[in-house]
Amino acid sequence: MTGKSFQAMKSRFFSTLTLLLFLATGVSLRAEEISVTAGLSRSEVNSGDMAELQIKVSGAQRADVPQQIPVEGLNVRLTGQSTQVQMVNFKVTSSVVYSYIVMPLRTGHFTIPSVTVSADGSKFRTQSLPFSVLDTSGPSSSGGVGATSPSMQPQIPALPGMVGISQPRSRPAPSRPDLERVAFGEINCSKKTVYAGEMVPVEIRYYFDARYAAQVRGRVDFGGEGVLLERFPDPKEGREERNGILYNVLTFRSLLSGVKPGPLDLKPAKLDCEIQLPGELPPGFDDPVFQQLLGGQARFGQTREVAVKTAPLHLEVLPLPKEGRPPTFTGAVGQFDIDIIVSNPHPAPGDPATLNVKIGGKGNFKGMGPPVLTGTDDWRTYPPTDKFDSSDELAYTGVKSFDFTLIAQKPAHLSPGAEFSYFDPQSGKYQTLTVKPLPLEATPGSAVDVPLTATPGKESPPPNSSPSSAKAPSAATPGDQNPIPGATLHYWTTPVLRSEFLRASLSMIIAAAALAGVLWYWDLQARGGSVATRHKRRLSELWSIINNEALDAASTYDAVLEYLEMSAPENSREAILAPLTARRDHFKYGTGGVRPLSQTDRKQLMSELCALVPTPNHA
Amino acid sequence: MHNKRILTILMGCLLVMGGVAPSRAGLAEQVASANAALAAGRPIDALDSYKTILSSPALTVSSSAELWYNRGLAEEKIGNAPAASLSFRRALLLDPGFAPARRQLGVVLGVLGIPFVSGWAETLPAMIHPDHLVLAGSVLGWIGILALIVLLVKGCRRKWLVLAALLLILVGHGGAVIGTLVDPRLSATKVAVVTTREAQELKSTPADSASSTGSALPGSMVRILSHNGAWCYVSVGAGLTGWIPSEAAIPLLPSIKGS
Numbered sequence: 001m002t003g004k005s006f007q008a009m010k011s012r013f014f015s016t017l018t019l020l021l022f023l024a025t026g027v028s029l030r031a032e033e034i035s036v037t038a039g040l041s042r043s044e045v046n047s048g049d050m051a052e053l054q055i056k057v058s059g060a061q062r063a064d065v066p067q068q069i070p071v072e073g074l075n076v077r078l079t080g081q082s083t084q085v086q087m088v089n090f091k092v093t094s095s096v097v098y099s100y101i102v103m104p105l106r107t108g109h110f111t112i113p114s115v116t117v118s119a120d121g122s123k124f125r126t127q128s129l130p131f132s133v134l135d136t137s138g139p140s141s142s143g144g145v146g147a148t149s150p151s152m153q154p155q156i157p158a159l160p161g162m163v164g165i166s167q168p169r170s171r172p173a174p175s176r177p178d179l180e181r182v183a184f185g186e187i188n189c190s191k192k193t194v195y196a197g198e199m200v201p202v203e204i205r206y207y208f209d210a211r212y213a214a215q216v217r218g219r220v221d222f223g224g225e226g227v228l229l230e231r232f233p234d235p236k237e238g239r240e241e242r243n244g245i246l247y248n249v250l251t252f253r254s255l256l257s258g259v260k261p262g263p264l265d266l267k268p269a270k271l272d273c274e275i276q277l278p279g280e281l282p283p284g285f286d287d288p289v290f291q292q293l294l295g296g297q298a299r300f301g302q303t304r305e306v307a308v309k310t311a312p313l314h315l316e317v318l319p320l321p322k323e324g325r326p327p328t329f330t331g332a333v334g335q336f337d338i339d340i341i342v343s344n345p346h347p348a349p350g351d352p353a354t355l356n357v358k359i360g361g362k363g364n365f366k367g368m369g370p371p372v373l374t375g376t377d378d379w380r381t382y383p384p385t386d387k388f389d390s391s392d393e394l395a396y397t398g399v400k401s402f403d404f405t406l407i408a409q410k411p412a413h414l415s416p417g418a419e420f421s422y423f424d425p426q427s428g429k430y431q432t433l434t435v436k437p438l439p440l441e442a443t444p445g446s447a448v449d450v451p452l453t454a455t456p457g458k459e460s461p462p463p464n465s466s467p468s469s470a471k472a473p474s475a476a477t478p479g480d481q482n483p484i485p486g487a488t489l490h491y492w493t494t495p496v497l498r499s500e501f502l503r504a505s506l507s508m509i510i511a512a513a514a515l516a517g518v519l520w521y522w523d524l525q526a527r528g529g530s531v532a533t534r535h536k537r538r539l540s541e542l543w544s545i546i547n548n549e550a551l552d553a554a555s556t557y558d559a560v561l562e563y564l565e566m567s568a569p570e571n572s573r574e575a576i577l578a579p580l581t582a583r584r585d586h587f588k589y590g591t592g593g594v595r596p597l598s599q600t601d602r603k604q605l606m607s608e609l610c611a612l613v614p615t616p617n618h619a
Numbered sequence: 620m621h622n623k624r625i626l627t628i629l630m631g632c633l634l635v636m637g638g639v640a641p642s643r644a645g646l647a648e649q650v651a652s653a654n655a656a657l658a659a660g661r662p663i664d665a666l667d668s669y670k671t672i673l674s675s676p677a678l679t680v681s682s683s684a685e686l687w688y689n690r691g692l693a694e695e696k697i698g699n700a701p702a703a704s705l706s707f708r709r710a711l712l713l714d715p716g717f718a719p720a721r722r723q724l725g726v727v728l729g730v731l732g733i734p735f736v737s738g739w740a741e742t743l744p745a746m747i748h749p750d751h752l753v754l755a756g757s758v759l760g761w762i763g764i765l766a767l768i769v770l771l772v773k774g775c776r777r778k779w780l781v782l783a784a785l786l787l788i789l790v791g792h793g794g795a796v797i798g799t800l801v802d803p804r805l806s807a808t809k810v811a812v813v814t815t816r817e818a819q820e821l822k823s824t825p826a827d828s829a830s831s832t833g834s835a836l837p838g839s840m841v842r843i844l845s846h847n848g849a850w851c852y853v854s855v856g857a858g859l860t861g862w863i864p865s866e867a868a869i870p871l872l873p874s875i876k877g878s
Contacts, residue, residue, distance in 0.1 A: 352729065370698075382730055383698030385816065405730045481692055483654040483665075487646065487683035490713040492872060494802040495753040496795075508761045512768055519772040 034059035036117045038126035045104065046134045046239075050246075053100040055115060055126055058093070063119035065098045074110055074131070075103040104133040105244060181245065182209045182277070185310035187269055189256065193316040197333040198425045199255045199364045199396060202229075204269045206308050207247040210239065213276040217305070220252050222269035226260035226317070233393050255394050257364060258317030268309035276303050320423055326432050328372040332422035334363015338371065338433040342415050342440050349443045353406045357384070357418045357435075360399040365390075370402045371420035375437055378410040408442035415440035539566055546609070553597045557584035560609060567613050576612050646672060650686065657689060662696035669693060682873075684714035688723070695727060703727050704838035705812040705869055712803055712871060715744035731838040743801050752798030760791025804872065809843050811853070811868035819868075821861025825850035832861040841868055 034057065041052040053076060057063040061083070069076040081098045102112070112129040188203045204222065208214040223229040236251040250271075258264055320333070336359050343354040357371050370384050382405045390398035406416065414437035421432045495501045528534050545551060545559040561580055568576050597605065653668035669690035673682060691706030704727045710720035725735045767784040775781065799805065813819050813835045822829035825847045833855065835841055841853035841863075850862045 383696065383700075385698070385700065385730075387817070481696075483657045483689040483692060484685045484719060485651070485654055487650055487685050488714070489678075489681040489683055490748075490750065491681045492713070492804060493680075494799055494805045495750055496799045497805075501753075501757075505757070508764075512761070512764055515765060516768045516772055519769060523772060523774075 034119050034122065034124065036063075036119070036124040036126055038112075038115065038129060040102070040112070040129050040131060043130060044132040044134065050104070051102040051131070053102050053112060053129070055098045055100070055117065056095055057098070057117060057119050057124075058095040060096060060119040061094055063096055063098075063117050065117050066115060069100065069112065069115060071110055071112055073104065073106045073108055073133075074112070075105055076100050076112065077103075102131065103246070105241065107133045107135045109133075179277075179304075179306065182212055183207065183214065183273070183275055183306060183308045185269060185271065185308050187310035187313055189313055189315070192314065193318060194258050195318050195333060195423065195425045195428075196258050196261050196320055197331060197364055197367060197423075199257050199334065199362075201394065201396060202254055202256045202313075204252040204254075204310055206250045206252075206271050206273075207240070207242065208250070208273075208275070208308075210246040210248050212278075214248070215274045216250070216271060217274055218272040220269055220271050222266070224264075224266050226258060226262075226264050227266065227315075228257045228259055230255040230394065253394060255396055256315075258315060261317050261319035264315040264317050266313040266315065268312050271308045272305065273308060274303050274305050321428070321430075324430050326421040326430055328419050328432065329421040329423070329430060330369025332359075332363060332368040332420070333425060334361055334422060335424055335426065336361035336363060336420065336422050336433065338418065338420050338435055340415070340418050340435045340438060342438050345415075345438070345440050347408075347442050350407075351442075353408075353415070353440055353442055355404040355406055355415055355418075357402045357404065357420075358399050359402070359420060362397040363422065365395060365398060365400050368400060368422075371418045373404060373416040374419050374434075375414070376416045378408060378412045379416055380407045380409055381405070381416070406440075406442070408444045411443045413439065413441060535566060539563060542566075546606075549602065550596055552594050553601070554584065554588040554594070556597055556602075556605075557587060560584075560605065564609075564612060580608075646675070646677060654689060657693050657696075662693040666690065666693040666697065679873075682709075682713055684710040684717045684720060687713065688717065688720045691720070691723060691727075695723070699816075700727050700731050701812070701814040701816065701837035704731065704733075705814055705871070708812060708840075708871055709873070712807055714748065715741065715803060716746065716748060718745075721745070728838060731836060733836055733839050740801055741803075744803060747798075749798045749802035749804075753795045753802075756791045756794030756796075756798060758791065760788050760795060763787030763789075763791055807872040808870075810871045811841050811843050811851075812871055813837055813839050813841060813863070813867055814869050815867045819863045821853070821855065821859065821863060822850075823861065825852075825862040829862070833859045835863060835868075840871070843868065843870070 036055065036057050038053065038055045041054075043051075045051050053069075055065055057065075065078065067078045077100060079099050079101050081096060083094065083096050110131045110133070112131055114128045115126045117124045117126065183206070185204060185206045188205070189200060190202075191200050194200050204220060220232050232252045232254050236253075238249045238251065240247050240249050252269075339358045339360070341356040341358070343356055344351075345353070347353045355373070359365075359368065359371065365388050370386065373379075373381055384402040384404045386400060386402050388395065388398060388400045390396075392398070404416075417437045418435045419432060420434075421430060423429075424431050491498060524530065528537075542559045542563040546556060546563065548556070551559075557580065561577060561584060564576055564580065565573065649668060649672050653665050653672060656662075656668060657665035669686060672678065673686055673690065678686075687706050687710035691703040691710065694700075694706055695703035704724060707720045707724035707727060710717055711724065714720075721737075728735045763784050763786070766787065767781065769775075770781050770784060815837055818834040818836050820831045821833045821835060823832050835853070835855050839855065841855050843851050843853055844860065845852045846865065847862070849865050851865045851868060852860065852862050853868060854860045
């Protein structure tokens, strides 16, 4: 290959490479087309909620967008931007997202208009977006903030699950807020004039400026003498806008009833809480740009303990009228209706039937007594058990069921009826509801099984062993319901665990031992005392016999031998006794045994005896 | 002369055992007043009086089955069947042969929907009060012991007399042991009655938010297995256990310090 041809080939290679790079660049530039889109995080919010609007500019590193979008009834402000860069298969794309906060100032349907965006010298327009703000109800009378001493401690212990209110990002808070507007309470009672015992729903709402962090430190302090207030359930949390300020709202609902007739002034409902309020900014930190960097919040704040109060509540409590009060009125106040059901219309003979009386409506179910049964001549009835099923969290509306157990005393074809009286505060009159008897076929149990007389402690055990037994209800006649006079005392503890029993048992053990000892002693005395005593006594007797000079020789030697047998040492006893035995035999079976011993023989015998038993203990 | 001395010792022991009956003075008027209120159809007043009487110091170590029965009647009349069942059970605890309380307990449990089971362990104390069985058995047993001592010390050669004394010991003290074993008060220390008006939910742990393992009906008896603060761990039977608030299960045996 020559040098000229090499140069030509090199020139073609670079030309081709340049062409390829040009083509590749052209493709890349076509991919970097600019587009602008807009979108809302939510197209529909409740009053007090906020939404986010995003404008996305694709294909450009930056764009010019408005700081605020003017919409009547909405506050739409730019809050920040973010840039996204992507590279896929060596293709680089970039986009910029501009975020706006959409804060409703009123309810209604809105249209966020088209926005003009400038990018790379060209102008683009976004599409318009629909936006709706739904309605929420408002309170009536308001109070404000009470004690604001920072050093004041809450008097009510904190709830186990304290209600915390987070701080949203909204418009910047003023440096010196008015506490009356930062937190306040409102109380709403549907009626100002109530009857004694009438349950009235009461709603207490506490408003906290959403720009400040707040923490509830206790329970709602409300009530007083002359009223009964049900315990507040957990509050509802929500948001509401007032005068251009967004508030977090805690709503407490309960039931209130007057007890004492007359005017009633209730103190404001108080709720202790802590609010973080802005303080004075240090020098150099009061620049608006710096505050915007902090998200519009004052980071140099102080925590204040405040008692948020409502306005006081005045009620007029009217007494229940005495006129027209039915005898079956048991304290129910409200609006009610009645219905009855027989759960088992064909019970077995003697078995109980159950009449279920349902009282429904709204009112003071807790203070309500049972309805009165009518037409109970053929029945024995028992006080009912009751159960309340509420249809709301306040137990203001619902159905209270009374289950009457009925036992037929005669064959019956109809159940008892029911009558229920209540006071209607709307009409200001007593009302009596009556329901007719229902078909019910029941017969009493066998009369044979009924013990009509009950003698305490003497009667047979109850005949029933199950609740459905026919004998069980029959056994208890109305006469048995009378109290039994007298009182026989029994211990709560079993005898073996009582100290008296243990003392008595110990006494018996001692007595038995003493008895055995006494008997043994008496027996001993009867048998002449102990062995030693008897031994000693016998030796003494034998010694007396031996010293009797008038006794014949054989008997004297008998006594001597016995004496030596009892007193001589055992090892030499045989040697001692042998000669004396031979001499005794000589006298006994020979001659001279019937005569007393001669003085010589006696003296010799006594000297031998003293030698054998040197220290006679019988002397 | 010897027999006279033995009898004197025995009488002394019996007096020690029998001379501890609590005083009944001062309660008669209150009881009569409460009974009159109950008979006159004022069960609430009567119940207050019975509560006062039964919580008096004179009736803490011992009590009256009749008073508990009357209290149960008052509670039944005001519609508190679970509490009435507890009162009737306590009356039967004091006197297992107290037929009116047994019958009325059956009625109340029938209303509450709880079966009233009565086995031999309930029948035997109902026939003869455990106190009587223990006392009579102990006396017979001790007579047998004393007789055996006399026979042995005296050297009695009649074997049947010795056997009779041994039999007396066996029968007497055996009866006392049986009387103790069947005494419902012995096993009542760990038993409680659910006195709430609604069925009590059994919790898997001692917390309101715990899951439910079952329920205990009002008036039903539960066995207390352990305590944890304001909760007690109970067994309802058939292996069903759980935690219920202590205030919902009243011990069958009142505290000796006060009911």
